[in-house]
Amino acid sequence: MASPLLLDLKNVNKIFGQNHVLKDINLQIEKGKFITFLGPSGCGKTTLLRSIAGFYTIDSGDIFIAGNRVNELPPYKRGTPMVFQEYALFPHMTVFNNVAYGLDIQKRPEDEIQERVSAALAKVKLTGLEERYPHEMSGGQQQRVAMARALVMNSPIILLDEPLSNLDAKLREEVRVELRTIQQELGLTVIYVTHDQLEALSMSDEIVVFNKGVIDQHGTPHEIYYKPRTQYVADFIGTTNFIPVEVVRIEGSRITVKYGKAGRTVTVESDLSLKIGEQIMLSVRPESLRINEQANEHDFVIQAYVSHSTFLGEKERYFAVDKDTADWVPQWIIDAYDIGATRYRGSIQISAAPDKLHLINK
């Protein structure tokens, strides 16, 4: 039994002048999920968010919120409270009045407002600061006020537009965790826009990856990370190594591919539908590669030269040149963790177990 859809976007298009920013977007989002829109600037994620909120009118397609078609509704009727990137707190109002604003508009009774605002402020740990003005608070505190202001509306869906980008790293991590906690406690549906893949991976139930106005992939963080559908997705999230391969045998979901000059093969689990002889890409994450370790015949193996390496604290990142191509451009990135003082130089063998490999269509 599927949970009811909270957000249903069908063939949504948005054009600005000559710029076709959103191209035939189709997206279904279930109630109670934390969804992240991920992508670089200009990919359309913010445009889509703002279209859901009603700040843009879409040029074609439909937007359904909780089963209602909202295309024609102006922003103040959509019921999609948003946390803005710059917080957009009302400078002439106290924290209390800022948070209470939406409820004031609805003309709620005074004691109800009192109760709900206090609760919202408690949730974001700002109790006691009701009479302060925005300019008297730190960035982190302002951000929480913005959150409280959205939360207090008791709306099933909340939109967040890169709300943490103005905070420093430590604070960001803290708030991330809190945000996720609140969402789960209250069972809210949250749409979160960010270009930070770490945020996306750590907070979301599902990630929607945008690529120039099109959704390249919509899946769980695990799926996005380990089973990227396109090179773009693979490359955007974390770092990936790609090597072109050729399909030589198909047995159901087990695909055998050939790579390198020597024509070594490896068999990988994949749900792509392929044909013999097709040229596709094999992707493997840097942390999945081993250096100079014992490899068996099922493994993926490459001979390489170390070009240089970078010490990154928890790991040493090696850049190596494929001996087969040997054009001295290091295409291989290998992350070696916890190897003590060992430093690899010169010729190395790079290997990976088949379950660490992933096939992607070109």
Add this chain to the structure above:
Amino acid sequence: MMKEKKGAGESFKRLLKDPSSLVLVLTSFIFLILFVIYPLIVIVFTTDGSDWSTFFTKPRYGTALLNTIVSSTLSALTATVFGFIYAYSIHYSNIKGKKFFRFIAFLPLLAPSVMSGLAFLLLFGRGGFISQWLRSNFGVELDLYGLPGLWIVQTISYFPLAYMTITSVLRSISPNLEVAAQNLGARGFKLFRTITLKLALPGVVNAFLLVAINCFADFGNPKLIGGNYSLLAVEIYGEIINNEPGLASVMGIILVIPALLVFWLQNKVLAKGSYSTVTGKPVAGLNRVTTSKRTDWLLFLFNSLISLMIIAMFLITILYAFTRNFGRDNTFTLDHLQKVVFSSSSPAVMNSLVLSLISALLAVGLGLVLSYIITRKPFPGKKALDFSAVLPIALPGTFVGLALIVAFSKGPIILQGSAILIVIAMLLKQMPVSYRGLTAAFKQVDKSIEEASTNLGANSNKTLGTIVFPMLQKTIVANFVYAFMKNMNTLSTIIFLITPKWVVAAVSIFNYAETGTYYWAAAVAVGLMGATLGTLGIIKLIFRDKVKIFDF
């Protein structure tokens, strides 16, 4: 290939879905069409061929036009130069008493420009205080009527305007630039000429143009002091009185053309931008002073002379207001004030106060609505609306008054004889200023704040009232104060619209001055200034820190 949904039809549809905005947009359109476009059209159509040929054939009118151009240019020149020197001394020199000098520059704003004319007569008219003194002690015959007197009076009247315009430009020049230039060896006059003057130039030109437009439209002073030196604004008045709206309209149109030219020039100059604030904040503690001791001394002298003239102006007016018949009978009396300021049969000052307040409120209100919808709401015809809203700035006050009386004394809507026209005339002159000021303030309000408001359920009106309006409070009050002060002092704009029930103080002063009842003119002037000061005081008390009045 998909096309974006936009264009007039689309934005109109969107507007229909937002009824509160729709109301605002429609109201704005109706108001501007009715009171800006309609009168302009009527003016053009009131003229006919014979009126035009009359204007161009009778030499009297051509002379008036020439005189207007000459006197305005001269006055604007001197006012600008004086304003510049004064402003320069305040911002760039080490002279003492800067607070005092700033206060002096503010004083003339309290009184209508015609008061300068009055004071001039009281001092330098052939029977004036100083002329008499010169005559009896030195046998010198002073005749300053016509161009010389007008030049002097307009210079003093509009010097504060030039000063304020230039001062804001000078203030915004980053001292870093001058310090850098000094660092590279420039000093004294060379520094002034190559850096300071060049950077201030757009502001100086702007000041010149502003004063010029004001002089063009000046009615009171030419009428009082012009003597036989005829000027266009005065001729227009004469023709209206003679029931020749056609001829008056012709002259009105002729009057507008240089004003429009100036307006266009002004926009070009402003568009070039002020290149005075390109880089960063001034470094703390850097001294901007660039003048030598000798220059300081000269500047101080200059400022003192100007201050002396302005103080003399006010002093003589006060003397006439509080003595029986200054010069002949110097006994102190409150009789004049009682007769013409505090009597129910002479409600001129009260009238001014009420009408100015109402009109200023409306000006700011309308300016707020216009700036809100034009900055934030998409709808067809926006450019036209913006143009009509700003147009009255370019129109001389005399012309605005003329257009209103011609358009609304006949035809489908008759408003002649009611206070409404007076309020509208003042509104038309001040609303564009408020509109511009508020638009600038608006642009500084982050769009996301308004979005947050609508996002939380507030429609346009609610957003306007609960978010925008409070955030703009300082600007709104400042604009209200400015509009109020200008309304109290306006003469040329409303001279055609006066009815016996609604005689306004500025007109009263003018009438009494014209008929030689100087003590009553002075009394009303004192009453007017008192009312203005009193109101400003009350506003300061209410708003305290939120408004900048009396900050010297």
Add this chain to the structure above:
Amino acid sequence: MARRKNNSSIVAIAVIAVVLIAGFFLYKSGVLGSKENKKITVYSIFQEEDARKILDQFKAETGIDYDILRLPSGEAVARVQNEAGNPQADFLMGGPADSHEVLKQAGVLEAYISQNAADVAANHKDPEGYWTGFYLNPIAIGINEERWKTLYGDDPYPQTFEELLDAKFEGEIGMSDPATSGTAYTAVASLAQVWGKDKMLEYIDQLLPNLKERPKSGIEPIQKAANGEYTIGITFLGDQLKIKAKGNPIVSIVPENAGYEVGGLSIVKNGPNTEAAKKLMDFMLTDQPGIIYTSSAYSVSVKASVPIPDGGIDIKETNYNANYDLWQAAADRKELQDALKDLK
């Protein structure tokens, strides 16, 4: 925790202000306040000081308050005509009779024969009651004695209009604009009646260079002459005597062929408070206003019962144009004024 509404004080004040202002507005428009004591609106061609003296007396006796707008006679005539569709004023106080005639012809006056007008001579009032005379005033040449001494020493004062053409007077004469001022028009109309139109135009053309200025208001020339701004002011005699009484060194001469004005009063048709206007007319024709006015204006009342004021001049003892026909002057007004405009 309690919430502050920080805009409440400002809102409260704004509301109070709006209520006060609206109240004032309504009061002015006459909505509030009893109809009985509604104000009377007066266009006065009299000097405002004089008009106010009379109206204050009227107010003291009847309780009727007034609004007054002082205008030069040309403007007043134009205004009343322009406002025919929606008259703003009730009463026109002062101004030469020919101006009132013009208005009568234009149909904008209300006829009212006050019982107090019975003793006003027939040629000093309109037979149908559209206007009533109030004072008489001949045109006079007013000379600043001191200035004359300085400039012309012992030269004799001019006794005729022609003598004013003398080149020595260049820039020393002030006369209001006959194209718009009732005062100067009276002078030229009288000359036109005696000399004929063409000679009069010729005369004025020659006179213009001697004029220092042509103020729009009738009394200004003598005020300025008194102030020493020029030597001669051409105005009505009453104005000159008034200025003299203030201590100014003025000598007045009523020249040959001087026209005179009958200063008149009339009621504007369909004004806002015609009833009060009639009361005012009755009042004006009692002796008291006549005394008040002539004492300060130094003119002669039309009513024999009002004595000639101290310092005044009896018109009958001068060479003025006793046959001056003000009705003729009214009829000729447009033609003559247009011709005069062409001279500029």
